Amino acid sequence: MSPDMNITDPAYVAARAELDLLWARGTAFLGSRVAILGGAMSWVSERNLVSAISNAGGFGVIACGAMGPALLEAEIAATKALTDKPFGVNLITMHPKLDDLIKVCVAAGVTHVVLAGGVPSGSAMRALKDGGAKVIGFAPALVLGKRLMKLGADALVIEGSEAGGHIGPVSLTVLAQEVLPHLRDLPIFVAGGLGRGDAILGLLEMGAAGAQLGTRFAASTESVAHARFKQAFVRASARDALPSVQLDERFPVIPVRGLVNDGTKRFLVHQAETLRRFQSGELTKEAAQLDIEHFWAGSLRRAVVDGDIEGGSVMAGQSVGMVTSIQPIAEILEELVGQAVQALMRRQPQGAGTGLPQRVDAASPQAA
Template structure:
């Protein structure tokens, strides 16, 4: 497992997902201080807000941390300038072409990881020169791949063709899940939903409680014509489902989605009309606890499960 820990200079091959409206400096620094890699989710931040979060994160931890930036972000030039100016050591890019910024970041000795949901895009990112790949299965919360490939099938398929380190994401929120991903060929894991329901997450308390209350089958992947997103079923989702019965155009879907729908749901706590993005693993999340405790418990469970597996009989 040296790959990921050596690459990032961290203790455990456990990365906290850079989630929109959830991943501010408090969460990122708490995960980094606990031995994982914390990520600031820049997608919900104006340029000056990211500067503030990077500065505060540097004060709160002396360990490596990173920033997650979707390529679709309108102020991407400002964000990239902030990352270079403040010497952020690691950047996770997603939702776009990794060729656009990888060479620029690597010129400044910044490690680059790209998030994908298919073998095809994993190979394109490798070709673009990234240091590692996050392969994210259909179970994941938030924005997702159109292929609907599950983590259990995606990881070995990517591993078979990839030459650089591979991080598994989607449906991983326990130590046992982490071990399973490693057995399938991952060098590390990225965990989102479990950290969304942490004390340091910047999400609204009502959204955190909605994650805890979610049961199996309470999330659904929708809005594939725009950008597929996994949501908790609520009043907003029901409106989406009703609109789908009329075979809507992408424009009609955009109109219903409107602006700042995710902010309303996750950051402001509007559980009716907000967009509540979370993964299928929410059915296994039963409490809100400190991020450092989540890391410690996952690693302890990983080690216990590894011992138990070693006792299984040879077949």
């Protein structure tokens, strides 16, 4: 929020009330004060960050990632010890112990579970819903959004390719136009490249119920990410966050957006060398594919935990260019809300709510 904004100003009060109305569906669904979720980021979205987001009025989400059931159970308990506000858990549908992880969430009374990484099975959806959890699905296309609705999803996240980490092929700008006008029966949260409140406002007015942010929170004070990892975000511009490159269509590379570094450059060299070995008969196609896939094994942990920002995978969305300092979570959320409110206030007629004469445009009927 701008330091010169007066929250008792009637114009501010009216604009804030309008914002609260725009995302009322999202706040009601999440049980939070503002309809902003924390994106689930492996090694980053743990108890400290999740509780900080929820305590500040947003909605934190634990990234289960590759955790086993016992570790997830401990993380949920530790998060509950730090906040009495609602938070969720993100589960990867391809996890080999998904059923056990669902049981952990249900037993712990987790209110919201985000299922990511693919279309969940009907049995997984039923187990969560029968256990009392609300299910949020990821929809990278309208057709998948409709399918998730039929499966029983209670809400959706549509994430554009501007996001960090694993991404789909379509930008949020296009995805929002494709999905929001046609799926009105459940709350939809938008994600991908979002770093300002006025941008979130525009999507709320298109029909979104709220937004999900990851990159700005990853570089927050409460984030446990290594100091070098956070400083890489502060130094970066939007053009530094690029998706991984695939050299040969026979050896698909799952697109992941991160900051370009020595690791990303070596990955290209590694692909080229692996392709040469395959073509010479030294490697089978299966062995070559595994060799390419294993290149990044453990690289995210090296970057986040160990601070290896040159050889590790520094996953970041294009909103990284809007990260200019390491801020507390509460300050980030306050700033986002303030930007949205200021945008709404700029639309008000001059003097509205202040007791001053309102401006009348010469072309308006009142000017006659």
